[in-house]
Amino acid sequence: MTTFAFDPTDPAQLQGWLVDRVAEYLPDLSEPVDPHRDLGEYGLDSIAVVAFAADVEERLGTAVDPAAIWDYPTIARLAEYLAAELADPVSADERPEAA
Amino acid sequence: MTAPGGVAKPAPEPGASAARPTATGLGPSAAGPGPSAHLTTVTAPAARPTAAGLEARLREWSQSGGPFDPELLAAHEEKEAFPAEACAALDAWGLPEFYVPTRYGGRQERLDEFVALLRRIAARDLTVAVAHGKTFLGGVCVWAAGEDGPAHLLARQVLAGEPVAWGLTEPGGGSDLLAGSLTATRHGSGWRLSGRKWPVNNATRGNLMCVLARTEPGGGSRGFSLFLIDKRATPAGTVRPLPKMPTHGIRGADISGLEFDGARVPAHALVGKVGGGIELVLKSLQLTRIVCTSLSLGAGDHALALLRRFLGERRLYGRLLADLPHARDAAGRAVARQFLAETVAHTAARAAHQTPEQLSVVSAVAKAFVPNQIQAQLRLIGDLLGARGFLTGVEGYGAFAKLERDHQVVPLFDGSTWVNRAGLAAVLPVLRPGRRPDPSGAPSPAHWLRADHPLDPLDTDRLRLMAPRDALLGALPGLVAELAAEDREPAATAMARALIAAWERLGRDIGALRPTGGAPSTAAMRLAERYEWCFAGAAALALHRARPDLRDGPWGRDALWLRGCLAVVLEGLDAAPAEATRVYEELGTLLTAAPDVPATMFDVTATDAPVVLPDAPSADGPGSARDVEAA
Numbered sequence: 001m002t003t004f005a006f007d008p009t010d011p012a013q014l015q016g017w018l019v020d021r022v023a024e025y026l027p028d029l030s031e032p033v034d035p036h037r038d039l040g041e042y043g044l045d046s047i048a049v050v051a052f053a054a055d056v057e058e059r060l061g062t063a064v065d066p067a068a069i070w071d072y073p074t075i076a077r078l079a080e081y082l083a084a085e086l087a088d089p090v091s092a093d094e095r096p097e098a099a
Numbered sequence: 100m101t102a103p104g105g106v107a108k109p110a111p112e113p114g115a116s117a118a119r120p121t122a123t124g125l126g127p128s129a130a131g132p133g134p135s136a137h138l139t140t141v142t143a144p145a146a147r148p149t150a151a152g153l154e155a156r157l158r159e160w161s162q163s164g165g166p167f168d169p170e171l172l173a174a175h176e177e178k179e180a181f182p183a184e185a186c187a188a189l190d191a192w193g194l195p196e197f198y199v200p201t202r203y204g205g206r207q208e209r210l211d212e213f214v215a216l217l218r219r220i221a222a223r224d225l226t227v228a229v230a231h232g233k234t235f236l237g238g239v240c241v242w243a244a245g246e247d248g249p250a251h252l253l254a255r256q257v258l259a260g261e262p263v264a265w266g267l268t269e270p271g272g273g274s275d276l277l278a279g280s281l282t283a284t285r286h287g288s289g290w291r292l293s294g295r296k297w298p299v300n301n302a303t304r305g306n307l308m309c310v311l312a313r314t315e316p317g318g319g320s321r322g323f324s325l326f327l328i329d330k331r332a333t334p335a336g337t338v339r340p341l342p343k344m345p346t347h348g349i350r351g352a353d354i355s356g357l358e359f360d361g362a363r364v365p366a367h368a369l370v371g372k373v374g375g376g377i378e379l380v381l382k383s384l385q386l387t388r389i390v391c392t393s394l395s396l397g398a399g400d401h402a403l404a405l406l407r408r409f410l411g412e413r414r415l416y417g418r419l420l421a422d423l424p425h426a427r428d429a430a431g432r433a434v435a436r437q438f439l440a441e442t443v444a445h446t447a448a449r450a451a452h453q454t455p456e457q458l459s460v461v462s463a464v465a466k467a468f469v470p471n472q473i474q475a476q477l478r479l480i481g482d483l484l485g486a487r488g489f490l491t492g493v494e495g496y497g498a499f500a501k502l503e504r505d506h507q508v509v510p511l512f513d514g515s516t517w518v519n520r521a522g523l524a525a526v527l528p529v530l531r532p533g534r535r536p537d538p539s540g541a542p543s544p545a546h547w548l549r550a551d552h553p554l555d556p557l558d559t560d561r562l563r564l565m566a567p568r569d570a571l572l573g574a575l576p577g578l579v580a581e582l583a584a585e586d587r588e589p590a591a592t593a594m595a596r597a598l599i600a601a602w603e604r605l606g607r608d609i610g611a612l613r614p615t616g617g618a619p620s621t622a623a624m625r626l627a628e629r630y631e632w633c634f635a636g637a638a639a640l641a642l643h644r645a646r647p648d649l650r651d652g653p654w655g656r657d658a659l660w661l662r663g664c665l666a667v668v669l670e671g672l673d674a675a676p677a678e679a680t681r682v683y684e685e686l687g688t689l690l691t692a693a694p695d696v697p698a699t700m701f702d703v704t705a706t707d708a709p710v711v712l713p714d715a716p717s718a719d720g721p722g723s724a725r726d727v728e729a730a
C-alpha cells in the first residue's frame with residue numbers, strides 16, 4: 001500500500017498534491033496552476049488527460065478513470081471527488097451522471 | 100428482459116439448411132432472421148455456423164458465375180460498383196446474426212470467432228469484407244450503451260439484413276473527434292441535427308447510421324452524444340447523401356457521407372447518456388480496432404496464397420523460383436509476419452473477453468501493429484511477384500495489385516497507426532516493466548489462450564478508458580522462464596531471453612520519459628513502437644505455452660513458428676538474432692515445399708472446435724440461452 005506525506009482523504013491536502021502533479025505536465029507554464037480552472041484550459045489535451053489519470057491512479061493506489069476528470073474538470077472538484085473515493089471507495093464508485 | 104417478441108433462433112447452419120437461401124439465392128432472405136415460428140425447435144441441438152462452414156460456402160461462391168467469382172468482383176472494382184451479390188450471399192448465410200449479441204437475439208458471442216469469420220471474407224475480397232463488416236462497427240455503441248429498448252430495435256433491423264454505418268469523421272475533423280461540428284440541439288422532446296459526416300462507409304446505401312454529434316456548444320469530452328439515425332424516419336429533404344468518393348482501393352465500397360439539415364429525430368434516437376458520446380465511442384473503438392485486424396489477416400492470407408502459387412510455377416534459369424535462396428528468405432519473412440500478426444490479433448480478441456479492463460492498451464497495440472505487419476508482408480510479396488504484382492491482367496495475379504490497394508485503407512481508418520501509437524505513448528510510464536505487477540492470482544494469458552478455456556462473456560461494462568496494467572507483458576518473464584525450464588527449445592529460448600533484455604532496455608528508456616501535457620514526443624512514439632514489438636513477442640510466447648497442439652505439424656516442429664515470430668520481433672527491436680536467416684530459410688522452404696499445409700496457425704478448416712462458453716450451453720444453441728434469460 002502506498003504511504004503519503006499527506007492525508008489523501010483530506011480534499012485540501014489532496015488538492016495541493018494534485019496541483020504539483022499537474023504542474024509536472026506543464027513545464028512551460030509560468031504562473032501557478034489554479035485549482036479552480038478547467039484543466040482543458042491549460043492545454044492538457046485528451047491523450048494527456050488519460051496519462052495524467054493513469055499517473056494519479058498509480059500514485060494514489062485507487063482507480064481514477066479519465067472520465068472522472070471529464071466529470072470533475074478542475075483540480076478542486078477532482079480533489080473532492082478523489083478524497084471521497086479514497087475515504088469510502090465503495091460509494092464513491094457511483095459517479096453522478098454528467099449533465 | 101424480454102427478447103423481441105420472445106422469438107427463438109431461426110434455423111442455424113445455413114450451410115446445411117435447405118430452408119435458407121444459398122449461394123445462388125441472392126438478395127437478403129425474405130424469410131431471414133426475424134420473428135418466426137421456431138419456438139418449438141429450441142431444444143433441438145443446432146449446429147452453429149462456423150468459419151469452416153463459411154469457408155466452404157466461399158469456395159463455392161468463388162466459382163465461375165458465383166457471387167464471389169473473382170472476375171465478377173474485379174469487374175465491380177473496375178466500374179466502382181458495389182459488390183451487391185457477395186453481400187447478399189453473406190446476408191443469406193446469416194452473417195448479420197454475428198453483428199448482434201446473443202442477448203439481443205443474434206449470435207455474437209466471441210470476438211475471436213468473429214475475427215476468424217471476417218478474415219475468411221477478407222481473404223476473398225477486402226471490399227466485400229469492409230462493406231459488409233461495417234455493420235459490426237455501426238452497432239457496437241448501441242450494444243455497449245446497454246439500453247434494452249433501442250438495442251432490441253436495432254437488433255431486429257440488423258437481423259433483417261439492414262446495414263448500419265458509423266459516422267464519426269467530419270470533413271474538417273479527421274482523427275480529432277473533439278473537433279466534430281455536427282450539432283444536435285434539443286427540439287421538443289427530441290433533437291435536431293445539422294452538419295456533415297464524411298467520409299463514411301455505407302453512408303448512402305444504408306438506412307441507419309450511428310452518429311456522433313456535438314450536444315454542448317463548447318464541446319469537450321462531455322460535450323458529445325451519440326444518435327442512431329434512421330433516415331426513413333427523418334423529414335424529407337433534411338438528410339442528404341453526399342456523393343460517393345472515388346478511392347484508391349476498395350473502389351466498389353460506398354464511401355460517401357451524410358448531410359443533416361435541421362433533421363428532426365425522436366428522443367429515443369439518443370444512444371447512451373447525453374454527454375456520454377466520446378466515452379462510448381472510445382470504448383467501442385477498443386472492440387472495432389481488434390475486429391479491423393481481421394481485414395489485414397485476410398489480405399495476408401490472400402497474398403501468401405498468390406505467392407505460393409507463383410513460387411511453385413515460376414521457372415527461371417532452368418529451375419523453380421523457389422530454388423533461389425533469396426526467394427525462400429523473402430517468403431519465409433512473409434510467413435513469419437503473418438504468424439506474428441495473427442498471434443497478436445488472436446490474443447487481442449481473447450483479451451476482449453478476459454481482460455477487458457486492459458483493452459485500451461491491447462486494442463491500440465493490435466490496431467497499430469497488425470495492419471503494419473501486413474503492409475510490410477505485402478511489400479515483401481509484391482517484390483517477389485515482380486511484374487505479376489504490377490500487371491493487373493495476368494492469370495489471376497491481378498488480384499495482388501487489387502488487394503494491395505485495398506489494404507492501404509486498413510492502417511488509416513478506425514484510428515490510424517499513429518493515432519493508436521500516440522494513445523499508447525501517453526500511458527507508457529504507467530506500463531513500464533515492473534511498475535505495477537499483476538495482482539497475484541490473476542490468470543496468465545497463457546491460461547486463457549488455451550483452446551479449451553471457456554471465455555468469459557463479452558462484457559462492455561468492464562471496458563475502461565485507461566488500462567491499469569498490461570497482463571500480457573507482465574507475464575513475459577514467467578513465460579520465458581517456463582520455456583527455459585522445459586529445456587526443449589534451446590534456439591527459441593535464446594531468442595526469448597533476448598526479448599527479455601530488449602524489454603528491460605525499453606523499461607529503462609520509458610523511465611526517462613517526462614510527462615507532457617500535449618502530444619507525445621517523437622521519442623515517446625518510438626518507445627511505443629518498441630512496446631508493440633515486445634507485446635507481439637510476448638503474445639507468441641504465451642500462445643506457444645497455451646497451445647501444445649501448435650507444437651505438432653510442420654510449423655510446430657522445433658518451435659519453427661515461434662522462432663519465426665521472435666526473429667521478426669527481435670529485428671524490429673534492433674536486436675536481430677544470428678538465427679534469423681536460418682529461420683526464414685526454413686519457413687520459406689516449408690512454404691514452397693508443402694503447398695497443402697495452410698500458412699496459418701489458426702486453420703479453420705482443420706479443426707472445428709466446439710464453442711465453449713460458460714453460461715451458454717452450446718448444445719442447445721443460443722436460442723435457449725436467451726429464453727432462460729427472458730424467463
Ligand SMILES: Cc1cc2nc3c(=O)[nH]c(=O)nc-3n(C[C@H](O)[C@H](O)[C@H](O)COP(=O)(O)OP(=O)(O)OC[C@H]3O[C@@H](n4cnc5c(N)ncnc54)[C@H](O)[C@@H]3O)c2cc1C
Nearest residue numbers: 265266267268273274298299300354512513515517518521
Ligand atoms: C475508405 C475510408 C472509409 C472510411 N470510413 C469511415 C467511416 O465509416 N466512419 C467514419 O467515421 N470515418 C471513416 N473514415 C475516416 C477515417 O477514419 C479517417 O480517415 C481517419 O479518422 C483519419 O482522418 P484523416 O485521414 O483525415 O487524417 P488526419 O486526422 O487529418 O491525420 C493526418 C495525419 O496525422 C496523423 N495523426 C492524426 N492524429 C494523430 C495523433 N494524435 N498523433 C500522431 N499522428 C496523428 C494521421 O495518422 C495522419 O497520418 C473512412 C476513411 C476512408 C479513407
